[in-house]
Amino acid sequence: MASQPLTSSMQPTDVYGGDEVSAIILDPGFSSVRAGFAGEDTPKSFYTSYYGVAGDRTIFSDEDIHNPLIKDLEIRNPMSKDGVVEDWDAATQLWEYAITSRLTKFKQGDPRTNGLNDKDADVEMDAAEDEEKPLEEHPLLMTETAWNSSKNREKSIEIAMENWGCPAFWLARNSVMAAFGAGRATALVIDLGASTASVMCIHDGLILKKSVQKSNVAGNWVSSQVRSLFNNSEPKVELIPHYMISAKTPVDAGAPAQATFQNFDHKISDSFRALEEERVISEFKESVVQVYNGPNRLNSTHPSGIPNIENVKAMPGRVFEFPDGSNQMWGADRMSVVEGMWDERAALPVAGEPALTKAQTIPEMVKASISGVDMDLRAALLQNVVVTGGTTLLQGFTDRLHNEMVNMYPGARIKIQAAGLTTERRFGSWVGGSILGSLGTFHQMWISRKEYEEFGASVVDKRCK
């Protein structure tokens, strides 16, 4: 065993194609912000997009915002339901936090003394930033959604150049990056994130705009379905997040919970409670919810004459224990809760939201997307279906997708490319950005500071197509 691997000391060969310039990849999404160095396989910095506001204090990161003891803590999210930035000030701060806390030289000290969390030190931090900008040595590659407005795009280059002092910048589409992450330049990308599900075709690293389809059938929609399931089930499931429980005793399945609740001497905001409920729901989604994977659809009848739902009911269920100790077996419901993704008639009604339309379901989006591109590309696209985004980790998702697509295009060869590793699926677009940012041939693409100063912020629209 050689003490020093030879490869690391050698120059990168042309075939390998990598030439790292310590670029930083920032991939903001509705539920989380991913940031890290190009060339690495996972983002070093991963933070929830939700941030807390207590009085005039802003609190970032999972470590701090789940604290019910902070008075008047309001939880907010800088992103809109479409996955584009709404609140630029908060987004800038959040991203800066994600970058400087783990990646660049503003080392985080003890949270009590580093000044990020208390008001007085904030001023000092600002002063420090004036002298030294956080990204002066690092080119920044940011991702955006395909439907980002050009005003937003200009805003992001402004922040990168003016606030952070990047020497170079690039704005890439997250679906394209996801395709790159799966090693494809031409692909049909199916991306199910937290707020939006999108399907689009990518040809040679360029989005085909006529094929862009999006809907809200994503993680948050599944959560709303789960809530609806809890509300309508017999007996009604009371969703009580962890922070409210002070003690619990184990109970039998189906029995009412026996727990003592925590008392707080201040009012807990609704947004905080919603965030904490969401955590329980994600746990439920991860461990119980399952996609019915055929044959056919859940509500149709099997060729043998037995409705599919009956077959599912015969399968063993799954037990889920809520924070208050109550637990229950989930049978066919665990599948019907996500059936709306595929069949709009199977969606559970959610109060205050319009019913799902057919065009919002995933098979319809795929169909619309495919029919929006040139005939000659379709076969290649169907052979390179890239599935990415955290919501696609629902059990049985890819199998069902494959079934649906084979039914839709029986003559075509369909190959679904879904990363096996959880991290690669969740951070698909970040990984693609990491690959792109570390390529030697990408150096000529960056929008440099000089170009920004010469052409202004509109250069981003001209260059990043």
Added chain:
Amino acid sequence: MTSHDVRDMLDLPQEGTPRPTKKQKLNGPRPVLKGLAREVQNLGGDNPIAIVPEVTVFKKRRFATRKPAAKWDARPFKNSARQDGLILRHWRRKDDKPAAPTVDGEGEEKKVEEIEDSTFAKYNVQVNIPDYTDEEYNLRLQNQEWTKHETDYLFSLCREYDLRFPVIWDRYEYEPPIPQPSEGDAAENAGALIVPPKTRTVEDMKARYYSVAATVMALRKPPIKMNSAEFNLHEVMLNFNPAQETARKKFAETAFHRTKDEAAEEQSLLLELKRIMARADKLGEERRELYARLEAPPSNGNIAPYTTSQGLAQLVSQLASADRSKKHRKSLMGGETMSPATGPNTSTQQPYDRRESSVRESISGPSGLNNKKGSSQNPTERRQLTEEEERIYGVSRHDRIGTSGPAFRQEKILKPLQSKSAVQQQKITNVLNELGIPYSASTRLIMPTAEVGEGFDALLHSINNLLDARKLVDKLQGEIATAKAVRAERERVERERGEGGAEVKREEGVGIAESRKRSASVMSAASDRSGKRLKK
């Protein structure tokens, strides 16, 4: 006594196949163990126990190598593919040798010089998209369907997306320029005139781009001067057929939207077709073999070798091995070599080295068979010229060669000239010189390609015509001159008659008649001659 003879005696098949190599030892030499270790090893008997050596050290300690850690530095570099001289830094191994101590100012200068170019700059390649000037556009590139503005837009997109037509089509958002209104009502008129932009299909765009690109290409460099790659590109672009492309896509689309049943049916039909084809192939092969057997020439060699039992046994083994090799080679060779006569000769020559001559004498057919095989194989080896190459090289095909046999093109060109008389030749040469083509029977054409030859032939033909016509003109002019002289004579006589007596008049009349007759005969002779020449 060789193994060959032994095999012969024992009726064993010959060494058709190479002997299997010696069995490789499955287990290497066993390590010599001592004491308890050996006892443990022996427990396993023939199957040695796999003992994985225990690795106690995860990583060698660094200081064991006694080498200092490699030094790296973030070296700045530029990329010459960029216009703005962006300098980025990447980590590079520091040179082992410490730089010679220099004065600070000098060191700074050196650093600036040292900035290296990225090794990836060379990958910055661009698609070559032709450019046209306004003048060229107006002269050659006008099109009813496309305005210049829209063509410009299409070309800018082509440049932007490197000719990726699906993307170009996807991003195509052409807006016709809004005419600048000078007056209020003019603007209204213009508004009424604006036609909504047409929705262009990929084929429309491709057709427009290819036609413009091909025209511009031909303008820049006439097709004759292009090299073969350029010529091919030009041809391909010229021959783009949007209607055919559209039809193909339509067909592909219907195939794409097949239902499951249709797909399954097509699959089964394809399978059926495959089966039928395989059966037909098999039948054909069997038939061919049968014919080959029937055509096998009767052996007229002596049968002396087969009179002994050894000889007979050899024959049997020969036939057996021939049969076997035939089975093996069936798929590799054509039917022609399948005849038993040539079988052993071609396929099992090696093992028979010793008795090769007798074998050949006895069972090989006439040597014609072998030759036939050779000749049938050769044409497939020759490179096939494509149609286009044939045109370039001037290859022409004839059903058979004419009576004179093959001849050089040069001779063919010279022939019509050499067959002429010296005077004619001189005349033709004069005409050629007049045209600026220096040529005589002794010099050659500068580049006698087929096309040039044909052109020259045509030219000679027209020169001949010209010369004939000129001769005729000369002749006719002579006749006209005579006729004019005759007429002048007659008029003079008439004038004299008016003055003189009737007798004179009669005599003159006879004279006129005579002269008229003579001139008529001259004319007919001339026309005869000219008619002859024309026929010729």
